[in-house]
Amino acid sequence: xxxxxxxxxxxxxxxxxxxxxxxxxxxxxxxxxxxxxxxxxxxxxxxxxxxxxxxxxxxxxxxxxxxxxxxxxxxxxxxxxxxxxxxxxxxxxxxxxxxxxxxxxxxxxxxxxxxxxxxxxxxxxxxxxxxxxxxxxxxxxxxxxxxxxxxxxxxxxxxxxxxxxxxxxxxxxxxxxxxxxxxxxxxxxxxxxxxxxxxxxxxxxxxxxxxxxxxxxxxxxxxxxxxxxxxxxxxxxxxxxxxxxxxxxxxxxxxxxxxxxxxxxxxxxxxxxxxxxxxxxxxxxxxxxxxxxxxxxxxxxxxxxxxxxxxx
Amino acid sequence: xxxxxxxxxxxxxxxxxxxxxxxxxxxxxxxxxxxxxxxxxxxxxxxxxxxxxxxxxxxxxxxxxxxxxxxxxxxxxxxxxxxxxxxxxxxxxxxxxxxxxxxxxxxxxxxxxxxxxxxxxxxxxxxxxxxxxxxxxxxxxxxxxxxxxxxxxxxxxxxxxxxxxxxxxxxxxxxxxxxxxxxxxxxxxxxxxxxxxxxxxxxxxxxxxxxxxxxxxxxxxxxxxxxxxxxxxxxxxxxxxxxxxxxxxxxxxxxxxxxxxxxxxxxxxxxxxxxxxxxxxxxxxxxxxxxxxxxxxxxxxxxxxxxxxxxxxxxxxxxxxxxxxxxxxxxxxxxxxxxxxxxxxxxxxxxxxxxxxxxx
Numbered sequence: 001x002x003x004x005x006x007x008x009x010x011x012x013x014x015x016x017x018x019x020x021x022x023x024x025x026x027x028x029x030x031x032x033x034x035x036x037x038x039x040x041x042x043x044x045x046x047x048x049x050x051x052x053x054x055x056x057x058x059x060x061x062x063x064x065x066x067x068x069x070x071x072x073x074x075x076x077x078x079x080x081x082x083x084x085x086x087x088x089x090x091x092x093x094x095x096x097x098x099x100x101x102x103x104x105x106x107x108x109x110x111x112x113x114x115x116x117x118x119x120x121x122x123x124x125x126x127x128x129x130x131x132x133x134x135x136x137x138x139x140x141x142x143x144x145x146x147x148x149x150x151x152x153x154x155x156x157x158x159x160x161x162x163x164x165x166x167x168x169x170x171x172x173x174x175x176x177x178x179x180x181x182x183x184x185x186x187x188x189x190x191x192x193x194x195x196x197x198x199x200x201x202x203x204x205x206x207x208x209x210x211x212x213x214x215x216x217x218x219x220x221x222x223x224x225x226x227x228x229x230x231x232x233x234x235x236x237x238x239x240x241x242x243x244x245x246x247x248x249x250x251x252x253x254x255x256x257x258x259x260x261x262x263x264x265x266x267x268x269x270x271x272x273x274x275x276x277x278x279x280x281x282x283x284x285x286x287x288x289x290x291x292x293x294x295x296x297x298x299x300x301x302x303x304x305x306x307x308x309x310x311x312x
Numbered sequence: 313x314x315x316x317x318x319x320x321x322x323x324x325x326x327x328x329x330x331x332x333x334x335x336x337x338x339x340x341x342x343x344x345x346x347x348x349x350x351x352x353x354x355x356x357x358x359x360x361x362x363x364x365x366x367x368x369x370x371x372x373x374x375x376x377x378x379x380x381x382x383x384x385x386x387x388x389x390x391x392x393x394x395x396x397x398x399x400x401x402x403x404x405x406x407x408x409x410x411x412x413x414x415x416x417x418x419x420x421x422x423x424x425x426x427x428x429x430x431x432x433x434x435x436x437x438x439x440x441x442x443x444x445x446x447x448x449x450x451x452x453x454x455x456x457x458x459x460x461x462x463x464x465x466x467x468x469x470x471x472x473x474x475x476x477x478x479x480x481x482x483x484x485x486x487x488x489x490x491x492x493x494x495x496x497x498x499x500x501x502x503x504x505x506x507x508x509x510x511x512x513x514x515x516x517x518x519x520x521x522x523x524x525x526x527x528x529x530x531x532x533x534x535x536x537x538x539x540x541x542x543x544x545x546x547x548x549x550x551x552x553x554x555x556x557x558x559x560x561x562x563x564x565x566x567x568x569x570x571x572x573x574x575x576x577x578x579x580x581x582x583x584x585x586x587x588x589x590x591x592x593x594x595x596x597x598x599x600x601x602x603x604x605x606x607x608x609x610x611x612x613x614x615x616x617x618x619x620x621x622x623x624x625x626x627x628x629x630x631x632x633x634x635x636x637x638x639x640x641x642x643x644x645x646x647x648x649x650x651x652x653x654x655x656x657x658x659x660x661x662x663x664x665x666x667x668x669x670x671x672x
Contacts, residue, residue: 035433038434039434039437039438039440040437040438041437046649057433128316128317128318129318129321131316132318132337132340132653136340190420191428199431199433200431200503203654206431207325207326207659208325208326208428208429208430208431208656209653209654209656209657210653211324270547277433277434278434279432279433279501279503280430280431280503280504280506280507281430281431281432281507282502282503282506282507283506283507283652283654283655284652284654285340285652286506303502308594
């Protein structure tokens with residue numbers, strides 16, 4: 001009985017849906033606020049992300065004639081489920097719901113499901129803008145995913161483990177891997193921006209070009225779920241980087257682990273916000289060029305160096 | 313690969329004004345484009361024939377929502393030529409001052425729009441924030457941010473005292489610092505250049521063939537500027553440079569426009585410090601003697617032409633307006649051929665369309 005309760009608690013409250021929802025709303029607010037301050041604006045009040053979510057949930061839900069209704073309803077739910085599941089394996093403040101050797105690979109796989117669902121959503125919702133956005137999102141996926149995976153394999157190889165919690169725990173005894181592999185950390189950050197489709201890599205949903213990309217025809221609850229997926233994905237991605245590169249939660253003995261974990265997560269969020277304010281959106285061919293000509297070779301070099309040092 | 317047709321407009325996030333494009337696209341490359349205009353035709357030229365000359369000043373002010381003052385200037389200049397009026401120098405200086413302030417405001421607005429199209433929201437916010445300085449100055453001078461109603465036939469209806477001039481000069485310094493920041497950014501920011509260099513290229517031959525005017529022509533190395541070539545208002549008393557560039561792409565157009573903004577700031581300073589004393593208007597008769605006139609000015613987007621014919625009554629027999637946007641619209645087909653779909657908004661922004669002007 002108590003075991004069931006603890007499972008339910010993990011799924012629905014911490015580190016499951018409730019906690020992630022709260023984090024997603026908070027991070028979204030901080031992100032919007034920081035970007036607004038950088039741009040000389042004031043930014044929204046703290047409850048704006050929640051208000052946006054409630055408003056979208058209450059709005060009428062329409063799809064164009066000819067769109068595959070079942071798939072369009074299922075895709076946002078599948079994506080949300082995937083990112084929520086991924087969150088279960090990521091330690092937060094030293095506490096993790098489930099862990100096993102190799103959970104990093106499972107998490108990376110789960111985190112790539114929304115990207116594919118996003119592409120399918122564009123393809124199935126019969127609008128030229130969504131189709132163009134969908135094909136762009138697929139091309140973008142191939143551009144950032146390879147360097148991202150290679151960059152994230154660096155910490156795993158150095159720690160000799162494919163378990164996120166163990167990689168994080170090892171760093172707290174030694175040094176942060178971001179200091180050992182600054183290049184890998186940067187590549188992972190760039191990859192994360194691509195994964196989250198944040199500016200300057202918001203190519204698949206570039207509003208001045210293709211309206212809202214794959215999500216052009218979505219509205220109401222489905223759109224709310226899509227947005228929620230994206231925002232929770234941001235939280236999960238940031239937590240993942242904190243664990244892999246910034247030593248997770250336990251650094252100081254005096255400061256509680258959750259607090260230090262939160263500060264590190266905010267630091268990465270800040271970098272994402274600044275990056276989105278600093279650059280113009282690239283074109284998809286320019287991103288593919290950068291992905292394959294710059295990021296991938298760098299990631300490969302980093303990985304080979306890591307194997308050489310780690311093995312020798 | 314299959315060809316698909318992407319409609320851009322009449323309603324589209326990249327369009328601030330209604331305009332319609334049908335783009336034939338293969339993959340991400342544009343093969344063909346078909347343009348439709350006329351969504352904001354309001355019949356202003358016909359309306360002008362039903363109103364008297366004084367009322368028409370307010371009608372032509374509504375042709376454009378960005379460069380309203382240059383329209384009234386061109387119109388009043390034409391009517392004054394028909395009447396043979398000598399406008400007092402102080403009025404010419406104030407008229408020119410508003411023209412140049414309007415150019416700064418139009419160019420900054422344009423820079424913001426371009427930045428938004430390429431996803432550079434920060435520059436969009438900065439440019440529009442700093443544009444407020446100019447809008448505030450214009451509002452203080454005339455009472456209106458965009459529609460100033462500053463021109464009357466035979467002079468201007470606005471004035472500035474010495475304290476006001478000093479305060480405007482102070483704020484122009486602040487504005488210049490901000491614009492230099494934009495200039496620095498355009499020269500150095502790589503993501504900005506990646507999106508604007510080589511996009512929407514027009515050669516000097518194409519410019520001449522399509523009769524393109526204004527900053528778009530000057531960015532392709534065609535040195536035309538009516539303020540120097542056929543000085544009107546107070547321009548013959550001013551020192552300024554005509555900015556040109558050679559590249560002919562959107563980046564060059566950005567450079568030309570931002571440098572022109574700085575040049576306009578210098579002109580505003582000259583106008584304010586050398587502002588002559590004297591009356592603001594001369595008295596104009598209600599009836600205009602028969603005749604016809606072509607009045608030309610350099611609007612922020614290029615040469616603006618008014619043709620006015622009088623039959624001796626208090627209403628014009630014909631007012632024909634040719635706006636600079638008309639010439640750039642024609643070049644869009646050439647500019648869009650072969651570009652990436654992602655560059656469509658950049659190309660559209662690059663030529664600085666004013667659809668309301670073109671449709672009238």
